[in-house]
Amino acid sequence: MTIRLEGIKKIYQIGTQEVAALNGINLNIKKGEFAALMGPSGSGKSTLMNILGCLDRPTVGSYKLDGKEVAHLSDDDLAKTRNKKIGFVFQNFNLLSRISALDNVALPLVYAGIGRKERMERAYHYLKAVGLDTRADHQPNELSGGQRQRVAIARALVNDPSIIMADEPTGNLDTKSTKEIMNIFIDLHEQGKTIILVTHEPEIATCASRQLLVRDGVITRDAGKGEKMDVV
Amino acid sequence: MLFNESVIIALKALYSNKLRSILTMLGIIIGVGAVIAMVSIGMGVRKKVQDSISSLGSNMLIVQAGAPRVNGVRQAAGSGENLKLDDSDAIKKKIKNIDYVAPSVQKAYQVVNGNQNWNTTVYGITYEYMSIRSLTVNSGSFISDNDINTRTRVAVIGATVASNLFGSTNPVGKNIRINNDPYKIIGVLDNKGQSAMGQDQDDCVLIPITTAMERLMALTSIRTINVQVSSADKIDQVQAEIETLLRQRHRIKNPADDDFQVNNLTSIMETMTSTTTMITLLLGSIAAISLVVGGIGIMNIMMVSVTERTREIGIRKALGATFNNIMMQFLIESIVVSVLGGLVGIIIGCASAMAIAQFGGFNTVITLEPILLSFFFSVGIGLFFGIYPARKAAKLDPIEALRYE
């Protein structure tokens, strides 16, 4: 599962003004890589993640996922790609508030067309993997921020995608929760999943095998593990 | 995605917003209920009209002394004096395809037994009257041809008259006085109950027509001849024959000068039936308007619901829901509202139709057609008014939906 971006631009039209959120991104991410995206606020990290996660389409440029040009896929094909190949973790969790943690985790399996019994088993398995099997019946508003994010991670993992994308997964969490979440990502990386993670914090970025710095819609630095990058 | 999955999601969404779901359903409930109740009233009126006509007998022609002209002014029907007992005999003898001919006269009298008295209608009739009105004798016997020929003072009384004058004792063999003359009671009729018109059919005294005309009412003409035709397809022919015969006998050349009327119950029934069908359709379509209004209510709420749940839609799409998945979810939601509303509406419609029959003094007839029709109509409305909001939801861009506050 490889990711290949060439000349990706995302241009927003606000009135007569054009805002280039992404201004020519070239990037290859190989299978099993753990890439951390850093950069100042407004630099285009989320925009890039959304395009990588097939939630959004670039204005120009080519995005090949697994050798297939994403621009050629229909909206429904994109939905299926999101469902099967990509697990997305949002900064603000994006859980459905009126259903239980277990049902939230099982949601991607509903759209994958998997029967109820198997859904519940698999959802429970991943909920257990993030240490929340005792909270399966709780609704999201009965959980702490860290617990919610772990539910969201379980949901991202439940359909066994090869790529996990996380846009500031620890942005709303305290240090303890942040550590727990990061350990999960490190584990996943060791299991061979491709991980792309947006973060503000250099310490978190050091967990990654590769660090990318985005500035004004372009990637300005591409460094290996352990190097400390100055974000600003 | 599996179909029943969508149904479950829709039901959960409706359940989590109970009050709103019920209020939305109310439009459909009232619409379906109104259609069923209204149509059942219309059908009830129709059945009542049909019953009252057919209770007079099937394949009936009614010959009435017609509207005579006095100095060129047409008088009320039945007030003429040209219809004679001979006319009735002539019809019986000369016209084929007739089962019964029953001439009759009638007048209101006070009937007395000792110190009990009762106001009722006295009918002068022949033996055929019994067959034509399908009367049966409970005890005693009916008026015979011999009674007619000899003009005896005998009477057959209805159950109401019997109980009012005699209480629980059997009146057969006793005497009653009509207009101060004693009449011997030879029979009591079986209970017939109310007619479809609301008349008490047991409130009558039947005496031989000859006795009535000559000894009681001092009449030389009769009011009515009921003719029962042997089969329905002969009615028009028999009617024409009777008219020709009576014109001959009364020496009338121009049909406009007829001193009698022949009414065909079947044709009256047809006119009445088509009139009441119109009424039913009118009532039903007025009620159907409220069903459409209910549908607009569904659309309104679904639009609000889609806007409110933009974020939920975004999340579902981000996790892999396709256009059809989201479309299905919202469409099923609006169909479930209309189906549930329709079912409750059917129950309420039937219940109120029964309540109207019970307490409102209307006859109501609940039939399957308006139930099925209004049910499928409400499902159709759910579908139709659900499509636009569901499409709106399904077309949402996932990123924009997720960003929606």
Ligand SMILES: Nc1ncnc2c1ncn2[C@@H]1O[C@H](COP(=O)(O)OP(=O)(O)OP(=O)(O)O)[C@@H](O)[C@H]1O
């Ligand atoms: N829907 C939109 N319409 C117009 N401009 C947008 C839209 N979305 C993003 N932008 C612009 O694109 C630029 C990049 O935004 P983006 O959300 O990718 O930044 P970011 O790097 O994720 O920032 P942060 O670290 O604060 O989350 C910003 O200047 C933003 O104003």
Ligand SMILES: [Mg+2]
């Ligand atoms: Mg961002």
